[in-house]
Amino acid sequence: VDDNLLVERVLNGHQSAERLLYDRHVDRVFRLAFRMCGDEERARELTQRAFIRVFERLRQFRGHAALSSWIHTVATSVIMNGLRSDARSDRRNAPLELAHKEAAWPQLPEPGLRERLHAAIDTLTEQRRTVFLMHDLEGYTHEEIGEMLGIAAGTSKAHLHRARVALRAELADYAEEYA
Amino acid sequence: MSLNRIDLELGEFVSAYNCPPPTPREEMWEAIAAARSPRPARRWGWPPAGVGMAATFLIGMLIGGGLPGGTDQGVVAVPGDATALALFDPETARHLARVDLLLRAIRDDAGQNVLASDVTESARRLLAETRFLVDLPPQDQLPEVTELLHDIELVLAQIAVLDGEADRDELRLVEEGIDAREVLPRLHHFALTL
Numbered sequence: 208v209d210d211n212l213l214v215e216r217v218l219n220g221h222q223s224a225e226r227l228l229y230d231r232h233v234d235r236v237f238r239l240a241f242r243m244c245g246d247e248e249r250a251r252e253l254t255q256r257a258f259i260r261v262f263e264r265l266r267q268f269r270g271h272a273a274l275s276s277w278i279h280t281v282a283t284s285v286i287m288n289g290l291r292s293d294a295r296s297d298r299r300n301a302p303l304e305l306a307h308k309e310a311a312w313p314q315l316p317e318p319g320l321r322e323r324l325h326a327a328i329d330t331l332t333e334q335r336r337t338v339f340l341m342h343d344l345e346g347y348t349h350e351e352i353g354e355m356l357g358i359a360a361g362t363s364k365a366h367l368h369r370a371r372v373a374l375r376a377e378l379a380d381y382a383e384e385y386a
Numbered sequence: 387m388s389l390n391r392i393d394l395e396l397g398e399f400v401s402a403y404n405c406p407p408p409t410p411r412e413e414m415w416e417a418i419a420a421a422r423s424p425r426p427a428r429r430w431g432w433p434p435a436g437v438g439m440a441a442t443f444l445i446g447m448l449i450g451g452g453l454p455g456g457t458d459q460g461v462v463a464v465p466g467d468a469t470a471l472a473l474f475d476p477e478t479a480r481h482l483a484r485v486d487l488l489l490r491a492i493r494d495d496a497g498q499n500v501l502a503s504d505v506t507e508s509a510r511r512l513l514a515e516t517r518f519l520v521d522l523p524p525q526d527q528l529p530e531v532t533e534l535l536h537d538i539e540l541v542l543a544q545i546a547v548l549d550g551e552a553d554r555d556e557l558r559l560v561e562e563g564i565d566a567r568e569v570l571p572r573l574h575h576f577a578l579t580l
Contacts, residue, residue, distance in 0.1 A: 208477050208518055216518070223514075223521040226415065230514040234409050241406035251410060255417045262422060321399040328403055343400060374396075 210274040217265055229258055232275065235345070236282040242340045243286055244293070253289045257282035276354050283355040287337070320378065327377035335370035338363050478531060479576070481515055485538055486573040488512060489564050492545065495557065509545035516542060534576075537567040 208227065216224030236257055241250035261281050268277050328336060337356065341347040342363070349367075353360040488508050495505065516539045520532065527535075541563045548556060564570060 208481070208515055212477070213518070216521075221518075221521055222419075223517040227514045227518040229415060229418070230411070230511060233411050233414065237409045237411075237414070238406040242404045245404040247407055247410075250406070251414055251417075255414050255421070258414075258418050259421055262418075321402065324396065324399045325403050328400075340403075344403065378396075 211270065214265060214268060214270075214274065217262070225262065228261075228274075228278075232278050232282075233258070235279065236286075239279075239283070239341065239345055240286050242344055243290055243337070249289075249293070253286045254282075256289065257285040260285050272354065276351065279351070280355045287333075287356075291333075323378060324374065327374050330377075331370050331373060334358075335366045335373065338366040339370035339374075342367050478519055478527065478535075481512070481519060482531075482534070482538075482573055482576055485512055485516070485542070486570070486577065489541070489570055489573070492557075492560060493564065493570075506546060506548050509542045509548075513539065513542040513546050531576075534569070534572050537569055537572075541567070541569055 213224055213228055217228055233254065237250055237254045240253040240257070241247065244250055244253065261278050264281060268274065272280075328339065331339060334356075338352055341352050341355075342349065347355070349360040349363040352358075352363040356363070358366075488505070492505060516535055519527070520535045520539060524532070541560075544563050545560055548560070
């Protein structure tokens with residue numbers, strides 16, 4: 208179904224159109240939210256909030272970009288803002304956060320590299336981590352990432368490069384065990 | 387220092403980072419609809435198994451010609467003239483082609499008593515599109531197409547509730563559903579006409 212017709216029908220209040228729009232994009236938004244926060248309940252909340260925002264602001268969609276790009280830009284903004292809010296709250300409750308992290312990281316079947324890798328991803332800066340997860344795990348292109356985060360595609364590439372370098376550096380001593 | 391071996395493992399371990407579970411789309415949709423509307427949310431969720439069985443029952447009645455509106459046996463409702471066909475929306479045509487592919491795949495699966503893993507997900511997506519098309523204003527759609535879309539909606543709703551463990555009986559019911567309203571011949575006719 209053509210995006211313009213879909214938008215028109217949503218704006219006219221047709222719930223079947225709202226549902227179709229939601230169905231087309233919800234998987235990608237939820238996956239990104241979960242990748243970013245690692246918590247299903249939180250990913251649900253962020254995804255719901257993202258779609259509520261999308262429906263509220265759909266009148267602002269002018270068709271200059273693809274509908275999917277616009278939706279994911281709105282959704283990414285909601286997710287990032289939600290996670291920043293979480294981070295502020297976590298800093299206020301640092302001991303609680305530590306306990307939560309320990310609880311969320313049970314013993315894994317492959318001790319060592321995987322745990323260290325995941326911990327290293329967690330310590331990347333927000334921009335590097337976001338670009339790394341979007342590009343390497345969720346398959347967004349640098350052009351899409353640039354549009355969604357409001358940065359140039361080249362900046363996205365630079366963030367990804369630095370993220371990979373940082374991860375390699377974190378794991379370099381582990382590699383020596385294989386040498 | 388060799389990072390090659392690490393690189394091999396990195397790909398696997400990276401993809402395991404915060405690996406998302408299946409999308410809880412129905413729960414989230416209900417929450418979104420509730421948050422956006424003071425009126426009771428119209429449930430667009432996929433029907434529970436009981437509703438799927440009801441759809442099967444209805445289709446079964448239609449097989450026996452027990453309800454008005456069913457096509458006569460062996461007669462397929464088709465668009466009549468070129469003027470009407472000119473109104474046939476290309477989006478709808480593409481949608482019908484996708485439904486045709488899916489239903490034929492399901493017929494093949496039913497013959498082998500298996501169900502491909504992505505069939506249910508495809509049916510759910512197509513069901514959302516079908517409902518969208520059914521909701522279009524009457525003047526935007528041929529009556530024959532609207533009628534076909536209603537029948538497709540019934541069949542897809544039946545498929546959308548299946549899980550990967552669908553047994554032979556469930557697959558047979560789906561197959562009967564497809565046959566009951568002659569969905570495939572009608573889809574085929576549209577494809578040929580276009």
